[in-house]
Amino acid sequence: MPSPDLVGLDARHISAWFGEHKVLQDVSLHMRAGEVTALIGPSGCGKSTFLRILNRMHELIPSASLAGEVLLAGEDLYARDRRLTEARRQVGMVFQKPNPFPTMSIYDNVLAGLKLTGLKASRDTKDDLVEECLSKAGLWKEVRDRLRSPGGALSGGQQQRLCIARSLAIKPKVLLMDEPCSALDPTSTRRIEQTIRELVDEVTIVIVTHNMQQAARVSDRCAFFLAEAGTPGGIVEHGLTDAMFSRPQDQRTSDYVNGRFG
Numbered sequence: 001m002p003s004p005d006l007v008g009l010d011a012r013h014i015s016a017w018f019g020e021h022k023v024l025q026d027v028s029l030h031m032r033a034g035e036v037t038a039l040i041g042p043s044g045c046g047k048s049t050f051l052r053i054l055n056r057m058h059e060l061i062p063s064a065s066l067a068g069e070v071l072l073a074g075e076d077l078y079a080r081d082r083r084l085t086e087a088r089r090q091v092g093m094v095f096q097k098p099n100p101f102p103t104m105s106i107y108d109n110v111l112a113g114l115k116l117t118g119l120k121a122s123r124d125t126k127d128d129l130v131e132e133c134l135s136k137a138g139l140w141k142e143v144r145d146r147l148r149s150p151g152g153a154l155s156g157g158q159q160q161r162l163c164i165a166r167s168l169a170i171k172p173k174v175l176l177m178d179e180p181c182s183a184l185d186p187t188s189t190r191r192i193e194q195t196i197r198e199l200v201d202e203v204t205i206v207i208v209t210h211n212m213q214q215a216a217r218v219s220d221r222c223a224f225f226l227a228e229a230g231t232p233g234g235i236v237e238h239g240l241t242d243a244m245f246s247r248p249q250d251q252r253t254s255d256y257v258n259g260r261f262g
């Protein structure tokens, strides 16, 4: 049953620059509550930049700037009175390369984000939270007997599921995933994809992927990004994944999803 707390994310008229270089032009996208939205498109068209704008990581880069707005459940993520840590707590991120703290225990890895975001939990609550998050990330059964082992001792796929568990511990409303399987073998990839589909009842998900089969397997909707001949990136077409793959409206989408370029 989908959670009643699910919320959507609305990007409106987003443009982005690195110094003078404009990399996104007027991108608007509604990422619906309780769905997986996949961002697809060739390398360099601005998918990761767009994703980083959705949790205010873009502004960490000194030369970076942006225009437009991002609304989480209708509220401006960039409002002056909204704290950065609060925005990042609500919109979590899982990166391409699994990045657990390698010498920290599996248990402490799951809880690592709590301190950073100023959340406190009692011992019992922590135990419950660790079990809950590892279960949701599909890792509990594999690690329940070695919670004190270091995170770095897990396989790559397990480490990525540990990173998902760590993101879930701070109860985000939205989870962003930037090519979360690109460093993993096919079996681990399928396991993460299964986890993504299980999580979407609780958290809205936005995923960047280069893998068209993966986009078709995990996403409800897709947005196809393109930056043509030195112009900034934009969305050519977006819609239900089935329709984007079987009846794309734009020839460029058809060419991309059918592997004719990119």
Ligand SMILES: Nc1ncnc2c1ncn2[C@@H]1O[C@H](COP(=O)(O)OP(=O)(O)OP(=O)(O)O)[C@@H](O)[C@H]1O
Pocket: 018, 023, 041, 042, 043, 044, 045, 046, 047, 048, 049, 050, 061
């Ligand atoms: N830190 C940065 N400083 C300067 N330019 C950057 C930076 N990060 C990205 N860019 C530029 O912004 C543009 C968009 O890059 P971005 O990584 O968002 O694309 P992408 O679609 O995610 O690519 P890929 O699929 O290869 O990850 C590219 O021209 C890239 O060179």
